[in-house]
Amino acid sequence: MRTFGGYVWADSPLHRAPAAAKLVGLVVGAALVLAVRGPITLAAALVAVAVLGVVSRVGWRRLLAPLWGMRWFLLVIVALNALLFSVSEPLFSLGPLRLTLPGIERGLLIAARTCLIVVLGAMLTATTTPQQVVHGVRELLKPLARLGVPTETAALAVGVTVQFVPTLLRESRQLMRAQELRCGGFAARGIMRRAVSYVRLLVPVFVCAVRRADELSRAMEARGYRVDRRRGATGERGCS
Amino acid sequence: MTDERIVEARGVTHAYVPGRPTLSGASLDVRRGEFVAIVGENGSGKTTLARHLNALIPLQAGELTVAGIDAADHGRVWELRRICGMVFQNPENQFVSSVVGEDVAFGPRNFGASEGAARRVALEALASVGLPGFERRDVHELSGGQQQRVALAGVLASEPDVIVLDEATSMIDPRGRDELVAAVRRARVERGATIIWITHDMELAARADRVVVMRAGEVVAEGAPERVLTDRELLSSAGLEPPLVVRTWGELVRRGVASGPAPVTVEGLVSLLCS
């Protein structure tokens, strides 16, 4: 978990599959998950993801870890749907809050879909190195190049972003720990105080990200990169 | 080293915030093939001067040419950036690709080299910094010293005449620093590259041909290390301290054990005391 944002070193059909195929697979999979309506299709999607999970040989801990990180978010989604977004007969009501059965169902369905997509995403990052992802993006964009779309720039942007993500995640973890130490173990408990401490973390993380981006863009410029560069434009003044 | 001046800066002034100049009239000449160390406190304008050499910031006042190219000539900015390469402080923030070979080939590609040529010069550059066979490695798996050498290779691959290193050793360990110093030395010997090294490390500055001292946005002194690094008053006015060898010699002179001009390196100390 040190440098690759969660790549798990293993050998499985999923590890060996080309990144472009996996990227397409993720998009298609996500679309299918969004099409899930009733309990039967949901069960089918669950089974399908579970099978993929086993095939990937990544380990459930790694695949489900992002869900734990999102638990509050998921809870909020279920609660909002259950309490606000339904017009049918409430089981219970308090002011504007109306707890309804269809609302609960809807909240759970949306949460389940989110979970499934997140697990699929985790499967992609666990079986594909950032380099492979960039390569995959480049492959997928190739046909667009013929239409004059600047695919190199897009692939570079994806590549730079992808390789920044693990660094930023690692930095955030370090910052979080450092910040906690500064409070001297008076670590925030309770949702409100925890939220405040996340805000405290956001500023340094944001500052770090901006500083990194600034330094990187300067380094890229220093090495002759320009966004408007197109084939031939620099040819006249090339180095070879 | 020849007498040809590859860098000529006259009265370069720059203010990021209007009215508060970071550089105020800095002048500097560097000869082709020379190794110049620039020293000075944080905020003395070293980095800003370095950014001008690479045309990373626009020239606000003064004149600057690198290998005859006017830094104010917008049409030739790219040429200037190829001629003058830069290695930055933080190894992690200068890579565009996590694959070593891809990253090293980035510069040549930007400067118009064909795919094959870019790959070839990238491999050559990696070999010349002592990292042959590293092209498929992931940059995040390398040590700090290796990362900085990859960054150096990325600069060398564009075949620059001048290499500017901006505190390139301050975030890596001593072993990494020694590796980078050796690789830079080799680039200088094998390619005749001109080296401009911004550093807080006085032991490193002592090995330069010439030391330039900056204070409050100006070049306040320059000369051979034996002259500049032994001038306590000058250095302390710039917030700097002479190398340990110079301080030791000062003590010896004070106690009447030694006399004469101070050496600046350990080897110098040994040869003076043994003669």
Place this chain on the structure above:
Amino acid sequence: MSLSYEGASGGRIAALDDVSLSLGPGVIGVMGQTGSGKTTLLEVMAGALPPDAGGMTFDGADALRGDGARRLRAAVGMVSQIPERQFFESTVEREMAFGLIARGMDADAARMRASEALSELGLNLDELAMRSPFSLSGGQQRRVAIASVLALRPKLLLLDEPTAGLDPRSRSACLDAVRMAGRSGATVIVASHDANALAAVADRVVVLERGCVTLDGSARELLGNAPLMREHGLEPACASRAATALRRAGLAVPGAPLTAEELATAIAEGRGLA
């Protein structure tokens, strides 16, 4: 004490392997190459990372759980690598007050403490109070970050590469403050690659290699022994490197000098002997 972490390969890699240390007041330097476990060791000692095996006591109580853990956390002050990255407040004054107020101190007392700590690092609170910490120079930022921890008056002060990337003025201000903290009776642990910095402040030095303590001795014994340091892949203090070179050239240089003054004395003594 042993600690492992999840490596990139998915396996468990021991970051610290069976490290046993007992530390008293004074300044203790921790040296080791990148990846030797220095940072991990500091984080374990700060109570931020629970070790997988082994125990840790602080002031005679179990520091890994319950009351002992709380006491450790209240007594520890940690200056992480590049600590200025943690800045988040709009002014230096608020930045300095953050840890103090989290510990329940009132605003006036916090201001006093902040002012004292800043002056130990050669800075003046009245000058800086209303400035944004992000507008300071690199050296000032580092000093403010260190002062914000010193202001807590920790009994156990941990610093991870405090001088990395600093210019000479900020560097010596930091080292002076570290030395003073050590003299005031706190246990100060400084992890650093910089033998010259440790030579200036440390009483004792511990060398870590791949998570194991391979050397443990007085600063003079270790930092003053250039061949031994090199053998362990570390850089010796500059004075010691010079002394070794002189000896190799046939000069008598008695003792293990660590500073310019000591080196000069040793050379003078060696001349007298000859």
